[in-house]
Amino acid sequence: xxxxxxxxxxxxxxxxxxxxxxxxxxxxxxxxxxxxxxxxxxxxxxxxxxxxxxxxxxxxxxxxxxxxxxxxxxxxxxxxxxxxxxxxxxxxxxxxxxxxxxxxxxxxxxxxxxxxxxxxxxxxxxxxxxxxxxxxxxxxxxxxxxxxxxxxxx
Amino acid sequence: xxxxxxxxxxxxxxxxxxxxxxxxxxxxxxxxxxxxxxxxxxxxxxxxxxxxxxxxxxxxxxxxxxxxxxxxxxxxxxxxxxxxxxxxxxxxxxxxxxxxxxxxxxxxxxxxxxxxxxxxxxxxxxxxxxxxxxxxxxxxxxxxxxxxxxxxxxxxxxxxxxxxxxxxxxxxxxxxxxxxxxxxxxxxxxxxxxxxxxxxxxxxxxxxxxxxxxxxxxxxxxxxxxxxxxxxxxxxxxxxxxxxxxxxxxxxxxxxxxxxxxxxxxxxxxxxxxxxxxxxxxxxxxxxxxxxxxxxxxxxxxxxxxxxxxxxxxxxxxxxxxxxxxxxxxxxxxxxxxxxxxxxxxxxxxxxxxxxxxxxxxxxxxxxxxxxxxxxxxxxxxxxxxxxxxxxxxxxxxxxxxxxxxxxxxxxxxxxxxxxxxxxxxxxxxxxxxxxxxxxxxxxxxxxxxxxxxxxxxxxxxxxxxxxxxxxxxxxxxxxxxxxxxxxxxxxxxxxxxxxxxxxxxxxxxxxxxxxxxxxxxxxxxxxxxxxxxxxxxxxxxxxxxxxxxxxxxxxxxxxxxxxxxxxxxxxxxxxxxxxxxxxxxxxxxxxxxxxxxxxxxxxxxxxxxxxxxxxxxxxxxxxxxxxxxxxxxxxxxxxxxxxxxxxxxxxxxxxxxxxxxxxxxxxxxxxxxxxxxxxxxxxxxxxxxxxxxxxxxxxxxxxxxxxxxxxxxxxxxxxxxxxxxxxxxxxxxxxxxxxxxxxxxx
Numbered sequence: 001x002x003x004x005x006x007x008x009x010x011x012x013x014x015x016x017x018x019x020x021x022x023x024x025x026x027x028x029x030x031x032x033x034x035x036x037x038x039x040x041x042x043x044x045x046x047x048x049x050x051x052x053x054x055x056x057x058x059x060x061x062x063x064x065x066x067x068x069x070x071x072x073x074x075x076x077x078x079x080x081x082x083x084x085x086x087x088x089x090x091x092x093x094x095x096x097x098x099x100x101x102x103x104x105x106x107x108x109x110x111x112x113x114x115x116x117x118x119x120x121x122x123x124x125x126x127x128x129x130x131x132x133x134x135x136x137x138x139x140x141x142x143x144x145x146x147x148x149x150x151x152x153x154x
Numbered sequence: 155x156x157x158x159x160x161x162x163x164x165x166x167x168x169x170x171x172x173x174x175x176x177x178x179x180x181x182x183x184x185x186x187x188x189x190x191x192x193x194x195x196x197x198x199x200x201x202x203x204x205x206x207x208x209x210x211x212x213x214x215x216x217x218x219x220x221x222x223x224x225x226x227x228x229x230x231x232x233x234x235x236x237x238x239x240x241x242x243x244x245x246x247x248x249x250x251x252x253x254x255x256x257x258x259x260x261x262x263x264x265x266x267x268x269x270x271x272x273x274x275x276x277x278x279x280x281x282x283x284x285x286x287x288x289x290x291x292x293x294x295x296x297x298x299x300x301x302x303x304x305x306x307x308x309x310x311x312x313x314x315x316x317x318x319x320x321x322x323x324x325x326x327x328x329x330x331x332x333x334x335x336x337x338x339x340x341x342x343x344x345x346x347x348x349x350x351x352x353x354x355x356x357x358x359x360x361x362x363x364x365x366x367x368x369x370x371x372x373x374x375x376x377x378x379x380x381x382x383x384x385x386x387x388x389x390x391x392x393x394x395x396x397x398x399x400x401x402x403x404x405x406x407x408x409x410x411x412x413x414x415x416x417x418x419x420x421x422x423x424x425x426x427x428x429x430x431x432x433x434x435x436x437x438x439x440x441x442x443x444x445x446x447x448x449x450x451x452x453x454x455x456x457x458x459x460x461x462x463x464x465x466x467x468x469x470x471x472x473x474x475x476x477x478x479x480x481x482x483x484x485x486x487x488x489x490x491x492x493x494x495x496x497x498x499x500x501x502x503x504x505x506x507x508x509x510x511x512x513x514x515x516x517x518x519x520x521x522x523x524x525x526x527x528x529x530x531x532x533x534x535x536x537x538x539x540x541x542x543x544x545x546x547x548x549x550x551x552x553x554x555x556x557x558x559x560x561x562x563x564x565x566x567x568x569x570x571x572x573x574x575x576x577x578x579x580x581x582x583x584x585x586x587x588x589x590x591x592x593x594x595x596x597x598x599x600x601x602x603x604x605x606x607x608x609x610x611x612x613x614x615x616x617x618x619x620x621x622x623x624x625x626x627x628x629x630x631x632x633x634x635x636x637x638x639x640x641x642x643x644x645x646x647x648x649x650x651x652x653x654x655x656x657x658x659x660x661x662x663x664x665x666x667x668x669x670x671x672x673x674x675x676x677x678x679x680x681x682x683x684x685x686x687x688x689x690x691x692x693x694x695x696x697x698x699x700x701x702x703x704x705x706x707x708x709x710x711x712x713x714x715x716x717x718x719x720x721x722x723x724x725x726x727x728x729x730x731x732x733x734x735x736x737x738x739x740x741x742x743x744x745x746x747x748x749x750x751x752x753x754x755x756x757x758x759x760x761x762x763x764x765x766x767x768x769x770x771x772x773x774x775x776x777x778x779x780x781x782x783x784x785x786x787x788x789x790x791x792x793x794x795x796x797x798x799x800x801x802x803x804x805x806x807x808x809x810x811x812x813x814x815x816x817x818x819x820x821x822x823x824x825x826x827x828x829x830x831x832x833x834x835x836x837x838x839x840x841x842x843x844x845x846x847x848x849x850x851x852x853x854x855x856x857x858x859x860x861x862x863x864x865x866x867x868x869x870x871x872x873x874x875x876x877x878x879x880x881x882x883x884x885x886x887x888x889x890x891x892x893x894x895x896x897x898x899x900x901x
Contacts, residue, residue: 020455
């Protein structure tokens with residue numbers, strides 16, 4: 001089984017294809033940005049991109065991955081953050097931060113598709129991502145700030 | 155040893171046995187500083203000038219002993235040290251420090267004495283001071299009770315100043331100049347000619363310099379950091395997936411574990427059959443545990459799969475199997491023999507209500523899960539010589555002590571490495587996960603084992619927020635609230651929690667009435683009685699603790715009485731209140747919300763107030779009936795913490811507290827059926843999501859003369875403000891949480 005994650009190809013021969021992608025990333029490949037929160041696609045902490053589409057890696061069997069995987073580590077880095085990450089830093093969204101990898105991946109996928117989202121678009125895209133600390137007001141502000149920055153940068 | 159134990163018990167009793175007996179010893183002990191724990195493992199050439207500052211050739215490290223569970227504790231503690239130490243925050247690292255008595259929490263004591271936070275009389279202040287001594291004596295290294303900033307406020311600035319002056323003294327001696335001729339800035343001592351000697355270059359010599367302790371803290375006008383917007387030190391890591399949490403712990407040779415515990419929380423495992431699990435791929439070991447069984451495997455998923463495949467025969471839960479039994483136990487607790495406290499008893503409520511009540515109502519609040527997003531986990535490596543534990547915890551000393559009693563080692567041989575936690579809200583005041591992980595690690599000596607609870611186990615093994623019931627009645631006269639009598643029944647949170655740590659909690663449990671008895675209202679006949687219900691499901695501190703239920707009971711009863719009196723909800727609260735900071739927060743939300751201004755059809759505005767953890771907090775909630783359910787549109791919230799140390803994080807904690815309070819009031823409940831929690835994941839345990847989140851406008855006031863924490867106080871007023879707003883919009887009184895049982899919220 002071959003899996004491309006953040007531009008690197010990995011061979012995973014000795015793995016059950018039904019193992020969720022999340023656990024293959026975390027425990028087999030040591031990529032721990034995607035988080036385990038619920039295991040049933042209710043919280044969004046495990047969100048990654050497969051061919052640019054936001055998916056819940058806790059519910060995606062590793063054998064069913066259809067394209068290149070991008071995790072939060074592949075989106076940007078502390079030295080070169082993605083515009084969504086830069087907006088998250090500027091707005092100081094994170095409290096405990098545990099959900100934020102998933103929130104950021106979800107927001108990046110929204111903005112790739114909808115460069116100028118309405119509040120309703122943001123509600124629709126982001127309400128599957130749970131934040132127990134209650135950072136929602138800043139999440140909304142950061143999504144809008146990132147959208148502006150990406151439109152101006154484009 | 156026997157003698158020391160007696161004294162410890164006696165000094166701890168001080169808080170509830172008033173302020174006699176054992177105090178002198180406690181005070182003596184209080185005045186004797188603990189040894190600096192950083193000196194134990196200090197490398198050659200490094201200096202640890204106080205328990206909070208360590209300087210080596212590689213780094214300046216600030217020790218921030220209160221756990222960071224998302225509330226920004228690490229950053230704010232570092233800020234307070236850095237303010238006096240004269241370092242920039244990007245020059246330093248932070249570390250939570252080892253479990254040690256030196257890191258006691260004195261501020262917790264102020265919540266443990268039976269005086270209102272607004273009472274600044276001699277007796278109240280003396281009791282707080284004296285209670286601080288046994289807190290130190292016991293070395294309560296606890297994060298909780300919104301105490302991090304109050305506890306750190308002087309202590310950490312002083313630690314920074316001692317380190318700074320000692321470094322200056324070192325430089326003064328080296329260069330033969332007077333210490334007061336030197337300046338400091340950005341991690342260096344600055345000589346009169348402008349030459350900079352970095353702290354790190356002075357560290358080895360400073361370690362041999364007698365610390366300069368006669369320091370004067372800077373005038374607020376000179377502050378560089380305190381009170382200014384700061385960038386959280388963890389914000390980049392937490393925005394780029396590079397922050398490691400306890401669940402991300404990796405050690406050479408790491409094994410992974412999962413667990414299966416009796417869903418009847420606390421009951422035994424009668425027998426189990428692990429034949430299928432033993433044959434599953436990756437499984438290394440099946441280990442029987444108290445109340446369950448654990449699986450050690452080569453990755454988490456395989457361990458969880460195998461744990462699910464074990465057939466278990468469980469003993470029945472040690473509490474009522476169905477909710478009816480829990481509610482009945484509360485209803486039966488409003489009796490003289492269960493009376494726990496009556497700390498508020500003004501006028502004569504009994505006589506005032508003898509002729510009947512204008513309002514007579516019952517309120518209910520359910521059990522609630524903490525459910526931080528990072529499930530409970532702990533990594534433990536056991537050898538016969540030492541045990542290492544990596545985990546996110548608010549109680550590192552309890553973790554150490556309890557692990558040591560399991561391994562049979564001395565506490566000093568158990569090394570606790572506190573990790574950043576993905577939320578807590580009180581969840582990590584319990585250490586059961588570490589006890590199980592320790593037993594698992596002992597099955598494979600030398601191999602580190604990371605135990606990760608599945609979400610279902612995490613919620614199934616909750617020590618939830620207390621269930622509670624209140625009965626209120628009152629009278630009105632001439633358009634005013636004249637009499638108010640509130641009785642509250644709940645199991646003792648403190649008793650349940652401290653019972654698991656084998657720490658006695660004599661005297662009344664103030665949390666049974668916190669957020670109700672201590673409210674600064676001058677109602678002529680005014681009584682608040684606490685009733686200690688029998689122990690039901692095991693319960694624990696949940697963000698704002700007793701006030702999370704009692705703020706709802708007290709303020710909604712007041713709102714109903716004000717309505718019965720025909721008075722304005724904001725004006726009557728102000729008329730009854732003479733505590734200036736409390737009046738100020740009420741006036742603030744009135745002004746922010748345009749209280750009294752017109753609302754549209756189907757719209758309503760509700761105000762609520764609660765004083766908790768010494769912080770007065772008021773909220774106005776606005777709701778609109780959309781025809782497809784109620785929508786919370788806007789919240790105005792004001793609180794007075796004496797001084798806003800970081801306005802950015804203050805706003806975050808206020809907004810987060812409102813979301814927490816509203817979301818659970820709307821949707822949250824944990825119920826038991828056949829002895830097991832029915833909500834085991836976020837599909838059934840509903841929380842607020844982004845689409846339901848209102849605009850939340852925050853204001854911080856600084857009129858109070860004492861500094862307070864802000865993690866919890868925004869929570870208690872949220873639920874009553876919402877209930878009062880729904881009443882204003884629809885005429886329907888909601889007396890039982892979650893409100894979603896009775897009304898529909900718009901999605």
